[in-house]
Amino acid sequence: MRSLFWRILASFWLAIALVAGLSILLGHMLNQDAWILSRHPGLNNLPQTWSELYENQGEAASQDYLQGLKRRYHIDVQVLNDAGEAVVSGTFPARAAAFEARQHDDPRQLPWRRLTTEYTSPKTGETYLLIYRIPHPELDAWHRQSLLWPFSALGIALVVLTLFSLLVTLSITRPLSRLRGAVHDLGLTVYQQNSLAQLANRRDEFGVLATDFNRMGARLQSLIGSQRQLLRDVSHELRSPLARLRIALALAERAEPAEREKLWPRLARDCDRLEALISEILALARLDATVGNPEPVDVRGMLEHLQGEAQFNDEGQDIHVYIEDNLVLHGWPDMLERAMDNLLRNALRFNPPGARIEMQACRVGDRAQLSVRDHGPGVAPEHLAQLGEPFYRAPDQTAPGHGLGLAIAKRAAERHGGHLTLQNHPEGGFLACLDLPLEPVMPTVN
Template sequence: MGFVVRELHLRSLFWRILATLWLALALVAGLSILLGRALNQDAWILSHHPSLQGLAERLVQRYEDQGADDTQRYLEHFRHRARIDVQILNDTGQLVVEGTFPHRAAAFEARQKNPRRLPWRRLTEEYTSPSSGESYLLIYRIPYPELDAWHRDSLLWPVSALGIALVVMTLFSLALTLSITRPLNRLRSAVHDLGQTTYQQDSLARLARRRDELGVLAGDFNRMGQRLQGLIGSQRQLLRDVSHELRSPLARLRIALALAERAEPQQREALWPRLDRECDRLEALISEILALARLDAEPGARHVIALRPLLEKLREDARLLAPDQEIRIDCAGDPQLEGWPDMLERALDNLLRNALRFNPQGQPVEVTVKEQASGLEITVRDHGPGVAAEHLAQLGEPFFRAPNQSGAGHGLGLAIARRAVERHSGSLRLGNHAEGGFIATLELPLPVNA
């Protein structure tokens, strides 16, 4: 598990950007150091100037083998060819080979306190002869024009290194830019498709497999797109169902009005109650449609809901509608949960009304509340005929009514209850009880005091 987390961290966009910037800075810093050494350090000049490479060894060997006069003639020839003045001192500081540096130039150098103002650069190199064991100090004086000309030629390698570094940095930057802009372009295209309602669910599947922040974003966006497509589809289906359901009461109202216009006064009086009933049905249907639509709106802040007082209130309200029916509540303790009281009350009220509608007299409607490890479980059971097994999967869909429920309600009560429970991050299961009757089971998240 730790290896997987570490791999995810290493592949994250944060570490990729950090590594790219760090490598770029390291290359720039390294090349800056190399360029600084190439331009400023004596050791760099001594080791890379073509006229000075191996010169100390050759001069000391020539001096020990052929003497000072021959070495002096060699230095004069060397001065004419390389334009570099050379002097050789022994370990006591005395000149053993006077070299080609003029006395007047030596006096001028001695008077100057700032060596940068001299027209030449003074370099020293110490060399110990392997044959005699004597130590010598070689002094080189290179005129600045000669040194500048060599610098221009010697900068070819640092400039080449800098060019290579720029190419590498460009490739790194290009790879990093493409790794960011390509997913963003895919996301932008997906946003455009989503706005045009042409979003395909698998359009971001490949991007969602990336194990970095963009992959997580693509996965979240993919789920959001699927959710929005589902909502759009459900809204379209709801509009079609609403238009279909509204046609029936409107058609009956139109027929009743047409009959009322042609009827005699006495017959017209008999039609008014029918018109009132159709208006009441239409008003009830519109109220349920609005209640279902409000469940998709932002409900506001959550509140603590005491479940026992809420069930007691619903039982008292139900007695006014069905005084002959008994509602038996089994609720131990005082369970609480967080949510929206009006929404949960509407869901439980619809379930109780549905149970009372099909429950036979003499049998109680049983409401049971259990506290479990996963949360609260609320069941509402009646002893009615139940629902055929082939129709159970469709229960809770807007405007769906089972064949034995065709004359009851508009098919929105269970849909409102299901939507309200889902807004509480819970679930609603509908089915037939093993001992007969119908049972609705609400599973809600853990209560506050759990």
């Protein structure tokens, strides 16, 4: 993964290095002999001008030209022919020449910059060697006065830093703008999964953030959708018992005392049904609440406790429990017990008298399977896919219930990182199985 932090840091350091390098390169270039000879106002046309004066007006005129150059720019000039002899006396004093000769081994100690150039006259074909000696203060003053160096360095620095700053800024603001749009859409519940698909393909922090945001958006959209559906289902399921209670109360108000006494048991049953429905709705809602860390689950103790409670309430049922030895399961015991209790109650509703109900806990690979099987009529295959949805009941189901037991078990399995399998047993009856990892991760909102 390419870290955005290192990318930004490298961009700034690279920009600084480029500016420094270009500045040094420009400074070196400005200090080159060819650059000075071609750009300095006293030297750029000197060979041609001197040659024309010398050849057309004689030695005196050319010498006067060199003297004028000396006064104006403080530059000493020597002109030699092919034999190395002075063509004119020039402006370089003899004592200065002797001093230069003594400093031959270390030219840096000289107080001037020595430049040389050759010029061939197009008129006579003679070749002249011109030697310039520019004092260092004069050369530095020309660099400062030319303004080329500071403006060039500043311009290069601004261009380079602007380009790098623009690239870094765009690499940050564009993903942030997309994330901002996704947050806006999520707030309006119109978030689309493909809105951040391109950003999620990036291999930096923005790509990781977009991937996590996509997951969060999907979970929130799913949660919002399930909550809306739950509210619609709850309002529908609560309407029927409340309507019955309202009708019974209206009848009781107009009934005679003897008839009124007959209505009280009906009112009590409707209140009990309403209380049971609300209890199951709350149990389903609590499964989405934050839970603590996973802990070891006493699978044997849990199943045997459920077996005892069921046989105590209905002595006619034969409930057999099989638990694999050394089965160690980690999770949330209360949540799993509520799920298995609902599966067992569902089996008790449809199991014929005298038939066996089988509760089993075994290990399959790195997963644990907790199952409940009855010998009832089962469920039509076309309705199996919808089992486990809140308030859904198969059309041919006549046993009492609200359609929340399997939904609670399914949600509990998902909170453990597993799933609920519902199917008709090949040998008859119905099989409900919780398929769970032995070490569940912290639950997430679905």
